Amino acid sequence: MSTPQTPPVPEASAGPPAPQAASAPASARDTALDPERIARIQEAAYRIRRNSLIQAEVQGQGYIGQALDIADVLAVLFTDQLRLDPLDPESEDRDRFQLSIGHYALALYAALTEAKFFPLEELETYATDDSRFPMSSMRTYTPGVEISGGSLGHGLGIANGVAMGLKRKGSDRFVYNLLSDGELGEGSTWEAAAVAGHHRLDNLIAIVDFNDQQADGKSTDMLSMEPVTDKFEAFGWIARRCDGNDVAAVLAALIELREIQGPRPRVLIADTRLGKGVDFLEDREKLHFMRVEKEEWARAHETLKQSHEALVASPQKDDAR
Amino acid sequence: MSTTTPKLTSGAMSVDIAKEGQRTVAAPLGHALLEAAREDERIVGLSADLAKYTDLHILRDAMPERxxxxxxxxxxxxxxxxxxxxxxxxxxxxxxxxFxxxxxxxxxxxxxxxxxLNVNMVCALPGLTTGYGPSHQATEDVAILRGMPNLTIVDPCDAIDIQQAVPQLAASDGPTYMRLLRGKVPAVLDEYGYSFELGKATMIREGGDVLIISTGLMTERALEAAAQLEKDGVGVAVLHSPTLKPFDEESVVAALGKGRLVLTAENHSVVGGLFDAVARTLVGRGIGERVTPIGLPDAFLDAGALPTLEDRYGVSTAKIIERIRELL
Structure with a gap:
């Protein structure tokens, strides 16, 4: 039996770089982020959740749990990390944020509204005829929506092309692609992950919303893709994982992934809690597509407000789980 | 000593379709794309491990950064x-x-x-251009794609069509799908003073007895059949429709109603391709005209040598002539 050979060192322009020792994941505790910055993003996250409830009430049902779980990540992105201009949604100088999970449309409209793309009143048109806010997000309907999501496993492949295009133009902007843990079951996601690693797309940051829930049950019971960070690293990515409902942790991770040097695409696995911020929804069964009764909406808003006030009152307390 | 003729073999997956001694152009797509890329810096090429078999290696080797x-x-x-x-x-x-x-x-x-989006797909091995079997024979690709909104579908006859189509596909705003002939590709249509115009069908030759509405490489065989039949005093007109979607209904309608025997000829299943496009044109306008389809059967094709299979499925020049004689 022959001795395994050391794989050849790839040329500068092709192939994933050889694995290097990854630096320890940054935590909010040791990066000393400005408490005011954290507090400001937490306020934005509260409003994004509130904006999501306003839209969901129009329908009485929908992907409410997901919108609530991803609000902290979207608040970090849309009020801190992304360079966007609401007056010029197609500005060449923008960061590209792509929602692969079109199901999360109401969360994206909530975040775009927080980022001043739309007036608050427009939220009430959600999913009504002729609205700019269709139930599944589509590029052709809504300013600021970069891709048509919904058919899962598409987003990351498109993000590759955009990242290639930005490099061709010499742009230093980033592509952010938000996908879900369920979407990791699609083979095309891994085709795209391999291409991003091979082409060294270091201007691509993927975020996986790991809420462990998909249509038929817990994602880890349907088709477990764990260990997810190991898989991405094996595909040539820099991977980090954190509590996706801890604003400070998400901010620290996304800052690190943007600034870290190395010719590799980057991914954040964000562990989130479905229905986060509205405790009676967090505990509701069959959370994937949730029905909320008419009389429950006022209670949902009130519960959200209370949990936010509790968070602000005790910022040191780790209330994520 | 055996006197039986040796059987033909399937050969390589991707073989040149040109006949021995025929005038050809090497890698027409590759060279046309390279020329277009030199003119327009927005043009880039991509392939899924088939650059060499789709002629994109011409662009790859000359402009690797593109x-x-x-x-x-x-x-x-x-x-x-x-x-x-x-x-x-x-x-x-x-x-x-x-794929x-x-x-x-x-x-x-x-x-x-x-x-x-202005994405142009250039895809090889359309219809019966490989003897490799159903895994590689795209006999129903046009049927799959005709229902897709916004998509332009082109089935070129020869190197001339391909060379002239490339800049037009790049210049058209929406997505396009071209059925690609690669390697040494026959040059046919330049002899007829023809030029490719995206979205248009062109009467390549006139004839009083038969009208063949054809697309793709079947136009070459239709022209060969027409030349043969002319020697017997049968006049065959050939209307070439390289753009299958949007379909040039006006040119088809203008060619009908002259008492001619009408056939369609396509390198594709008789389901969902040119024949269906012509049929819906006629029905939609209330034109009662019998049209006979020449094309591949609604079946998974056999593996084998191309000449064998072309005869078996009735799409060779000889079989087209035979069919027309039966019908006249």
Whole structure:
């Protein structure tokens, strides 16, 4: 039996770089982020959740749990990390944020509204005829929506092309692609992950919303893709994982992934809690597509407000789980 | 000593379709794309491990910085082409027709066609151009794609069509799909003073007894059949319709109603391709005309040598002539 050979060192322009020792994941505790910055993003996250409830009430049902779980990540992105201009949604100088999970449309409209793309009143048109806010997000309907999501496993492949295009133009902007843990079951996601690693797309940051829930049950019971960070690293990515409902942790991770040097695409696995911020929804069964009764909406808003006030009152307390 | 003729063999998966001694152009797509890329810096090429078999290696070797090798990943190929088009580039993405249409359909449909992006797919081995069997024979690709909104579908006859189509596909705003002939590709239509115009069918030759409405490489065989039949005093007109969608209904209608025997000829299943496009044109306008389809059967084709299979399925020049004689 022959001795395994050391794989050849790839040329500068092709192939994933050889694995290097990854630096320890940054935590909010040791990066000393400005408490005011954290507090400001937490306020934005509260409003994004509130904006999501306003839209969901129009329908009485929908992907409410997901919108609530991803609000902290979207608040970090849309009020801190992304360079966007609401007056010029197609500005060449923008960061590209792509929602692969079109199901999360109401969360994206909530975040775009927080980022001043739309007036608050427009939220009430959600999913009504002729609205700019269709139930599944589509590029052709809504300013600021970069891709048509919904058919899962598409987003990351498109993000590759955009990242290639930005490099061709010499742009230093980033592509952010938000996908879900369920979407990791699609083979095309891994085709795209391999291409991003091979082409060294270091201007691509993927975020996986790991809420462990998909249509038929817990994602880890349907088709477990764990260990997810190991898989991405094996595909040539820099991977980090954190509590996706801890604003400070998400901010620290996304800052690190943007600034870290190395010719590799980057991914954040964000562990989130479905229905986060509205405790009676967090505990509701069959959370994937949730029905909320008419009389429950006022209670949902009130519960959200209370949990936010509790968070602000005790910022040191780790209330994520 | 045996006197039986040795059987023909299937040969390589991707063989030149040109006949011995025929005038050909080498890699017409590759050279036309390279020329277009030199004119327009937005043009880029991508392939899913089939650059060499779709003639994109011409662009790859001359302008490596304008080419992306995506690997054997057709969904990722179309995803990357989508993203590049969103950033203002004009991608030409290549693979075999079967992989683009059967395997990556959802990506072609939702990423490219729904967004109406200028992505151009150039896909080899259309219809019966390989004897390799159903895994590589795209006999129903046009049927799969005709229902896709926004998509332009082109089935070129020869090197002239391909060379002239490339800049027009790049210049048209929406997505396109071209059935590609590669390697040494016959040069046929320049003898007829023809030029390719996207969206248009062209009467290549006139004749009083028979009208063949044809597309793709079947136009060459229709012209050969017409030349043979002319010697017997049978006049055959050939209307070449390289653009299958949008379909040039006006040119078809203008050619009808002259008391001629009418046939369609396509390198595709008789279901969902040119014959159906002609049929819906006639029904929609209340034109009662019998049309006989020449094309591949609604079946998975046998593996084998191309000449054997072309005769077996009635799409060789000899079989076209035979069919017309039967019908006259």
């Amino acid at each position: 080419f992306y090798q995506i690997g054997m990943a057709e969904q990722a190929l179309l995803g990357a082409a989508t993203g590049l088009a969103m950033e203002g580039f004009i991608p030409f993405a290549s693979t075999y027709s079967v 683009a249409t059967r395997r990556a359909y959802d990506f072609l449909c939702l990423d490219i066609a729904e967004a109406d």
